[in-house]
Amino acid sequence: MMRPDQIEASFDEAVFVDGLPISDVSAGVRRVYDEGERSGAPFPVTRARMLAYALGNARLAVNKQDAFAGIVERHYLDSRYGVGEIARIQGERAEAVARRDFPEGFARTNSAWAEGRFFTQADLSHTSPDWDRLLAFGIPGLIAEAEQRHAANPTPFTESVVLACHAFRDFALRFAAVCNREGRHDLAATLDALAARPPETLHEALQLAILYWHVQETEGEWVRSFGIFDRQYLPFLERDLAAGRLTEESAEDMLVSFFALFHAESKGRDAGAPFCFGGYLPGEPLRDGSNRLTRLAWRAFRTLGTPSPKFSIRVNPDTPRELLRFAAECIQEGKNAMVFANEPLVRKAMLRRGKDPSDLANFIPIGCYEPAIMGKELSCTMQCVFNLSKPVEDLFADGAAAPATWEEAEARYFAALERDLREALAIARRWERAWNDINPSPMLSATMAECMERGLDVSQFGTKYATSGVVCAGLATAVDSLLAIRTMVFDRGMISFDDFRAVLLADWEGREDLRQFALRRPPKWGCGDETADALARRICDLAADLIEKAPSAKPGGFQMGLWSIDWCIGIGSNMKATPDGRHAGTPVSKNSGANFGCDAEGPAGVVGSLSRLDHARFPDGAVLDVMLPPRTIAGEEGAEFLVNFVRTLFARGGQFVHFNSLSPDKLREAQRDPAKYRNLQVRLCGWNVRFVDLDRAHQDWIIREAEGSGA
Amino acid sequence: MKIPVAAIRRLTLHDGPGTRTTVFVKGCPLHCRWCHNPECLSARPQLLFHDNHCAGCGRCAEACPHGAHISAPHAIDRSRCRLCGKCVDACWRGALEICGRDYTPEALLPILMRDADFYESGGGVTVSGGEPLLYAEAVARLFALLRGHGIRLVTSASGESAWKAAKCFVFGSAADAELTGDFDLSAISGARIKHLDNGNLELSVPGAFVVIVR
Incomplete structure (x- = not known):
């Protein structure tokens, strides 16, 4: 058995023996795309041809000790490497579609993000094939079904699926040829078998999963x-x-x-x-x-x-x-x-x-x-990212009159929350139909029974369920900020609302005393405090109501999520200081938890607060x-x-x-x-990273979380 | 029947088996120099000062009607403090705290039951201190109430002067106590617990012990 570091090295030192350099693959993908556009071919068909080109020409490698054939040079997906042609074409088309169909909404989503308010997109990155069908049918089964559907009722969709499935098989056969050339006849036999029948052994089944992973991600959707x-x-x-x-x-x-x-x-x-x-x-x-x-x-x-x-x-x-x-x-x-x-x-x-x-x-x-x-589900779980704490900042907007009472301040927060959510959802809805123009996905669709029965791509909502997620971030920042206003302005009369506005605009400069009060004294989300928990519940209930009832292009509609991943850093970087003691430009609260350092009752307090929310209302x-x-x-x-x-x-x-x-x-x-801690990993949000690979902002953020420091 | 409580800590892992809530009572007959909970030595409420939070702003001094706070640098004249709590409310940074509040067993019950589901799989409530058996009757009453909810209990005691109280506590002879069942008494620091023929217990030498109520 190879050790993990040997497998890692085997990837890094892979000697590619077939195919073209990445830049040539990217240029070829672009050529296929341009030709398709010039000839007026249906885009799904062009998309399948781009897939076939990339799979037919990406460089492959296999080492003497590899247990699976799986080394594919496929950075053409990733624009970070400067050769991400598929990602670039997706981006170009997304922008073109948005400018054509909803130019104002597109401009607004950019300006709203610059304010840290919300972000909407056509989320192509949250998909899973039907693994059960894939393993049961194998590549030939998918091809047979596609060809049968195409023969019965030919459409651009069925043509694209046939092309994609053949590209899948050709990819397996090309990899088999490479394995034979490198003396890995055992792996070649597995790949040849997968081109001819469904997997029968565990090794074959896992090898099929690896191949499919490369194929779908080359198509343009992450698995x-x-x-x-x-x-x-x-x-x-x-x-x-x-x-x-x-x-x-x-x-x-x-x-x-x-x-x-x-x-x-x-x-x-x-x-x-x-x-x-x-x-x-x-x-x-x-x-x-x-x-x-x-x-x-x-x-x-x-x-x-x-x-x-x-x-x-x-x-x-x-x-x-x-x-x-x-x-x-x-x-x-x-x-x-x-x-x-x-x-x-x-x-x-x-x-x-x-x-x-x-x-x-x-x-x-x-x-x-x-x-x-x-x-059975197309779940675009990050169709919209929404900041629950931004409407607090709006209370202090230039020219906004000071609320006379806490009740008025609270009512204005809820009104602003509703206004922003409605606006965000209206734009998110326009993106829902855009996927089909940006990146039809015949390979992914081929694995889905309902897509094949209905003759519709996943991007045309051919799946049994199609939903759009609205990620609601910054709950603790919203709750703690509102209760800081209540405590400091209305209950204790420590500062007038207008003076508070000036303090926040100045990012607490010269008022560290007030900031410390805001951090330490008002009620906080995540401590089992009844006032804070009731406010959080009302915010979540209102957001869930609006999201569930918002018109959607998809049959499954919008659904609320209560998380942020590391969007809370980007959101925070675009926000002014907030009344909870947070400095301008720093992250808002992470996922559904308390602000760092504000969980005075420890995890038991956070669990107590969370249990006051109805998590069944967060299907995202x-x-x-x-x-x-x-x-x-x-x-x-x-x-x-x-x-x-x-x-x-x-x-x-x-x-x-x-x-x-x-x-x-x-x-x-x-x-x-860093060299000494090369393998130290952290659970960043919903994934793990090596700590030393993070940028400084992310590293400092994790350190603050570890020390429970809100200051 | 009251228990002076210094702090209640949730999800503790080192005060008995499993996941627990630990109640730290105030008051101890010993005054060991190495005591790691010195705020539990005195049975009376005390004003705690967290100097790492203090900015020396002087709000406490302004708020104190008894002149107990001296600012620049901050100091407390404890002979003047009447524990009125005005300074605690006035401090913006949470640097002051009154440690020690009396609870009846009945008032503690709902607080300790908040995390009852965390106690499953072997956890429970620990009463620590300080010396819990200074309040043997009240702690026994609290234990009876918690046992009524199936909560497993632990208390630790110094053994210095509370052994007699402990025997009452363990055998349920204290007023209002309804404790029955099995107990583990584990002696530490060299002391041994002898089971006498008459069913009574005797501590061979004075020393600390832990009572685990099954």
Whole structure:
């Protein structure tokens, strides 16, 4: 078995033996695109041809010791490398569509973001194929279905799907030829088999997943879930064990090599490859599906200890305690690339949104912690990012009269919140139909049963469900700021509203005393304080009402999320100082938790506050970040505490939770001596990174979180 | 029947098995130099001063009707302090705090039950201090109330002067106490607990001990 660092090196030192340099692939993709546009070909067809060109010409490598064929030079997707032609074409088309169809809304979304107010987009990055169908059909099955549909009723969509599926098969065959050339006849045989039939062994099934991953991401959509891993691949493992092809030990080694590929590709510099585990099986009565493959995969995860892949566990009352305990021990070791999902709560949220009970067993977190139905849902979970704290800033806008009472101030906040949300949703709606013009996705659509039955691309909402997520960020900043105004201006009369405006405009300069009061004395979100919690509840209820009822181009409509990932840094950088003691330009609160340093009652207080919210109203996800000092979670008691914490939070109605255990001193030392802390990883938001790879702003943000410092 | 409480800490992991809430009572017959909870030595309420939060603004001195605060640099003349709390309210930075508030067992019950679901899988409530058995009857009453909700309990005691109270406490002979069941008494610092033929217990030498109520 190769060690993770050897796999990483094997990627970095890969000798490519086929295909063209990246710049030539990018130029070729552009040529195919230009020709398609010139000839007036339907864009989905052009898009499939671009895919075929990229897959046909990207450089490939295979090493003597590789367990899978998986090294593909595919930076043409990523504009960071200056050769991201597919990403560039997406960007150009998105802008052209927006300027054509809603120029004012497009201009407004840019100006609203510059104010830290909201951001809307056509979110192409939160998708998952139907892994069950992909594994059952294999490449030939997908081709056969596509050709049959195309023969029966030819459309640009069916033509694009046929082209994409053939490109998939040609890619497998080209990789097989490369393997043969390099003397890896074993891998070549696997790839040839996958071109001819569905996978039969675990190795074949995993190899197919790797190929598909490259194909879909080359098409232009990130694979934001690899499905419910232990359920999908168990039959393959069991067949191999029964036939004597694998032992548990050799299967575990294979899984280490498989998962390591995802780390080697990204080295923690993207949002991680997401794999889901556990949870209820289809059918009644409900039974948890954790199995021997769950244990093998988690052991492989622990062996690897890398930022990617990232794992999620669907937790229900029947989840084996030993699995949670194993996850807790990984966290103790700093291998914390994982999130826990409250399955019963997510099911409740999905039922509320009209999803069929029979589909709920296929719930997966898409991306970080956004629930969706695998293979049946187009979930653009970041269609809109909305800042709940911006309307507080508006209270202090130039020329706005000072509110006479707290009630008036509060009412004005809610009115501004409603105004902004309506505006953001109206623009987000215009983006919903744009995906089809930006990046039709025949490969992804080919895996989805309903897309094929209806003859519609995912971007035309061919899936059974289509939803748009509205990410609501900055709850703690909003609540704490409003209650600071109430306490300081109205209850204690410490400062007039107009003087407060001047203080905030000056970013608290000369008024550190007031800022310290704002940080330490008023009621705060996340302490179980009844006033703060009731206000948070009202904000969330209003936002959820508006979001759920907003007109949407999609059948599933808009749905609220209560999280921020690291958008809270970007949002904050565009905001003035806020009354909660926050300085201008600094991040607003993270995800659904308390402001750093304001959780005076510790995690129990945060859980108490969160339990006052109805998380079933956040079908786009809601996550709590828990930062604990390493000594707190050490030893037997620490591991049991983590398990107990997850169980209790979920019993009280929380939705997702993940953990960091970091010492601020160690993080500061890592800033000073990065080489020594090369492998120190942190759970940034919904993914893990190596701390030393973060920019200074992100590093300082994590240090503040670790030291619980709001100052 | 009251317990003077210095602090209530939630989700503690090192005051007994599992995830717990720990109540730190005020008052201790010992005055060990190494005491790590010195605010628990005196049974009376005290004004605590967090000097790392103090900016020396003098608002406490302005607010104090008794002249107990001296500013620049800040100091407290404790002989003048009447614990009225006006300085605490006046301090913008939360640098002052009154430590010590009396609770009846009934008033503590809902506070300790907030986190009852965290106690599952072996946790519970610990009464620490200070010396909990200075208030043996009240703590026994609190334990009886918590046991009524199935909460597992731990208390730790110095053993110096409270052994007699502890025996009352353990055997439920204190007024209002309804404790029955099994107890683990673990002696620390070299003391041994002897089970006597008459069913009573005896501590071989004075020393600290921990009572775990099953």
